[in-house]
Amino acid sequence: MAEILRAEHLNKYFYEPEPFQVLQDISFSVNKGEFVSLVGKSGSGKSTLLYLLSTLDTKYEGNIIINDVVVTGQSQNTLAKFRNENIGFVFQFHFLLPEFTAIENVMLPALKLKKYSREQIEEMAMDKLKQMDMQSFAKKPSGKLSGGQQQRVAIARALINDPLIIMADEPTGNLDSSNTKIVFDIFQHLTRDNGNTIITVTHDPDFAHKADRIIELVDGHLAK
Amino acid sequence: MALPVNLSISKTHLLTRKKQTIVAMLGVTFGIAMFILMISFMQGVNQFLEDTMLSATPDIHIYNDVKTDFSVSVAGQYFKDSNQLVAVAHPKPKEVTLNLKNAEGIMADLKRDPQVAAISPLLSTQVFYNYGPVQLNGFIDGVNITEESRLYHLAEKMIDGKPENLLTTDNGILMGKGLADKLNVRTGDLVSLATPTGSTMRFRIVGIFQIGVGTIDNVKSYVNISAVQQLLGKDRSYITDINIKLKDNKLSKIEAANFGKKYNYVSEDWETANSSVMASNLIRDVLTYVVSITLLVVAGFGIYNIMNMTIASKLKDIAILKAQGFARRDIVQIFLSQSLVIGLLGAITGLILGFFLSYLLSRTPFPANNNFISLKYFPVIFRPGHYIFGIVFGLVTTLIAGFMPSMKASRIDPVAILRG
Numbered sequence: 001m002a003e004i005l006r007a008e009h010l011n012k013y014f015y016e017p018e019p020f021q022v023l024q025d026i027s028f029s030v031n032k033g034e035f036v037s038l039v040g041k042s043g044s045g046k047s048t049l050l051y052l053l054s055t056l057d058t059k060y061e062g063n064i065i066i067n068d069v070v071v072t073g074q075s076q077n078t079l080a081k082f083r084n085e086n087i088g089f090v091f092q093f094h095f096l097l098p099e100f101t102a103i104e105n106v107m108l109p110a111l112k113l114k115k116y117s118r119e120q121i122e123e124m125a126m127d128k129l130k131q132m133d134m135q136s137f138a139k140k141p142s143g144k145l146s147g148g149q150q151q152r153v154a155i156a157r158a159l160i161n162d163p164l165i166i167m168a169d170e171p172t173g174n175l176d177s178s179n180t181k182i183v184f185d186i187f188q189h190l191t192r193d194n195g196n197t198i199i200t201v202t203h204d205p206d207f208a209h210k211a212d213r214i215i216e217l218v219d220g221h222l223a224k
Numbered sequence: 225m226a227l228p229v230n231l232s233i234s235k236t237h238l239l240t241r242k243k244q245t246i247v248a249m250l251g252v253t254f255g256i257a258m259f260i261l262m263i264s265f266m267q268g269v270n271q272f273l274e275d276t277m278l279s280a281t282p283d284i285h286i287y288n289d290v291k292t293d294f295s296v297s298v299a300g301q302y303f304k305d306s307n308q309l310v311a312v313a314h315p316k317p318k319e320v321t322l323n324l325k326n327a328e329g330i331m332a333d334l335k336r337d338p339q340v341a342a343i344s345p346l347l348s349t350q351v352f353y354n355y356g357p358v359q360l361n362g363f364i365d366g367v368n369i370t371e372e373s374r375l376y377h378l379a380e381k382m383i384d385g386k387p388e389n390l391l392t393t394d395n396g397i398l399m400g401k402g403l404a405d406k407l408n409v410r411t412g413d414l415v416s417l418a419t420p421t422g423s424t425m426r427f428r429i430v431g432i433f434q435i436g437v438g439t440i441d442n443v444k445s446y447v448n449i450s451a452v453q454q455l456l457g458k459d460r461s462y463i464t465d466i467n468i469k470l471k472d473n474k475l476s477k478i479e480a481a482n483f484g485k486k487y488n489y490v491s492e493d494w495e496t497a498n499s500s501v502m503a504s505n506l507i508r509d510v511l512t513y514v515v516s517i518t519l520l521v522v523a524g525f526g527i528y529n530i531m532n533m534t535i536a537s538k539l540k541d542i543a544i545l546k547a548q549g550f551a552r553r554d555i556v557q558i559f560l561s562q563s564l565v566i567g568l569l570g571a572i573t574g575l576i577l578g579f580f581l582s583y584l585l586s587r588t589p590f591p592a593n594n595n596f597i598s599l600k601y602f603p604v605i606f607r608p609g610h611y612i613f614g615i616v617f618g619l620v621t622t623l624i625a626g627f628m629p630s631m632k633a634s635r636i637d638p639v640a641i642l643r644g
């Protein structure tokens with residue numbers, strides 16, 4: 001299988017409040033179409049690793065290669081474009097733009113990409129919302145949605161540009177078991193039938209074990 | 225909404241903070257409105273003063289200055305000995321004639337100058353106006369009234385009668401309004417004029433004019449030049465001044481210098497003759513710009529503050545947008561366009577408000593209804609250039625005020641914020 005992401009000897013330090021190495025010599029690779037769970041205790045560095053892989057955080061040692069492109073050391077503008085096209089991100093704290101409606105939030109990354117017309121994008125966004133069972137809240141300002149509803153909108157948004165890799169930080173943290181199942185099924189469908197790759201942090205052991213592979217972090221390094 | 229995505233985000237931001245947007249906009253509005261009002265009024269005053277000044281001052285005035293030469297004395301000739309030093313203490317000036325020699329020749333030469341639009345010869349003298357028991361001090365200008373009219377548009381300034389009446393009446397006189405009021409005379413009345421040398425003559429009033437400047441209207445009259453020559457006992461070529469109107473009065477300074485050199489008499493342009501007015505015009509201009517720029521800078525700080533507040537409350541949004549692939553340039557665009565919209569709306573409403581206020585002022589009666597200035601309303605001028613300057617200035621101010629916060633926004637590190 002083709003390799004889509006490779007991390008080589010990643011080291012990450014925080015200097016505030018005191019010097020501290022969060023990630024220690026992390027190397028692994030992920031294949032195209034794989035569904036990977038990232039697990040570990042709270043504070044073990046999962047979110048930090050995900051920010052590195054998503055190209056948002058550029059202050060680290062080591063190399064990250066995504067889809068045969070070395071993203072390490074690229075300019076901010078190049079990375080912004082790269083993220084827009086190739087990476088869908090679901091944050092640990094479901095972040096939406098509160099002044100925009102649910103559907104506008106989903107549409108924004110696609111409007112930025114400008115691959116389709118506004119009408120097409122609106123249709124696609126509605127589709128994604130339907131998948132998440134959120135279509136009836138499409139026109140509601142996202143600031144007025146419940147935590148779980150916001151999380152589902154955030155997932156819909158991560159999917160809109162049909163990215164190569166979806167990175168999710170506890171996407172089901174706020175969801176009940178039926179919605180968790182919906183998310184899992186969507187992820188599975190995306191990897192199996194769509195060829196997308198998913199790396200997701202989760203604390204839910206069931207969710208983790210149903211994935212293709214589990215990567216475990218212990219105090220900033222990979223568990224043996 | 226068919227706006228590009230950055231602009232539609234910026235629109236949403238503006239609309240969800242209507243109050244702040246309007247407050248920021250009003251800052252610009254007042255700044256621009258005050259600028260328009262001040263500049264229209266100040267320039268109106270300048271224009272008014274320049275107009276009144278020009279209605280009393282020729283573009284160029286050529287005259288003979290009294291320069292008594294004390295270096296030679298008849299005493300030297302009397303003693304005849306060149307080895308003897310003769311000093312005369314406190315000599316009296318000898319009698320000088322103030323006329324322009326070869327005035328005819330100068331005027332003929334001036335007529336050939338393509339820059340010259342009109343030439344009016346003048347012979348002026350001090351007189352006492354006598355009417356009944358009233359005796360007033362003043363002066364008369366002996367002129368060729370046709371030429372003089374071309375210089376000062378006298379026809380428009382007549383309250384009674386016409387300038388040409390001078391030509392058709394023997395010993396006619398056109399009298400300043402203030403003077404006529406003081407003497408309590410009307411057209412048709414006879415006044416008697418006495419010169420300092422003692423000769424007197426009677427004139428019939430054939431018209432009354434008002435230039436609008438008290439210092440002229442209260443003391444001056446026009447008569448035919450020949451009448452003054454007769455009154456002073458001089459011949460027909462005796463002329464003391466030549467007044468010139470140019471086709472372009474901006475050239476006055478240069479031309480005056482030329483004429484001075486060429487004819488060897490004092491040749492003074494209107495700007496020099498009225499340098500105090502020109503200086504006060506300059507001061508008003510500077511004042512206008514200083515006050516307006518201050519107002520706009522204050523408005524600029526208002527926008528700067530509001531944009532900073534907006535960005536502080538939008539840190540999360542900026543981080544989200546960046547995480548989804550919006551580049552720094554996009555973030556700058558989103559926030560800079562907001563301040564530009566504020567600036568544009570503020571500038572446009574400011575121009576409208578400024579126009580409205582200027583219009584009101586131009587319809588407000590001028591309170592000081594005295595003898596020195598005749599002005600019905602506050603002088604205000606409406607010039608498109610001021611409005612263009614206003615809008616450009618408003619936009620530039622908001623652009624600068626919005627630029628720094630926008631750059632700051634674009635530099636935000638998304639990870640620091642997304643960690644929560």
Ligand SMILES: Nc1ncnc2c1ncn2[C@@H]1O[C@H](COP(=O)(O)OP(=O)(O)OP(=O)(O)O)[C@@H](O)[C@H]1O
Pocket residue numbers: 014015016017022040041042043044045046047048049092643
């Ligand atoms: N900006 C920062 N400065 C200093 N230390 C930080 C910073 N961000 C995170 N850390 C520390 O780095 C470690 C890893 O944090 P991280 O958020 O990656 O953990 P996590 O595995 O995602 O935990 P959780 O499961 O609770 O989300 C923690 O000890 C945390 O305190």
Ligand SMILES: [Mg+2]
Pocket residue numbers: 046047048092169
């Ligand atoms: Mg985390």
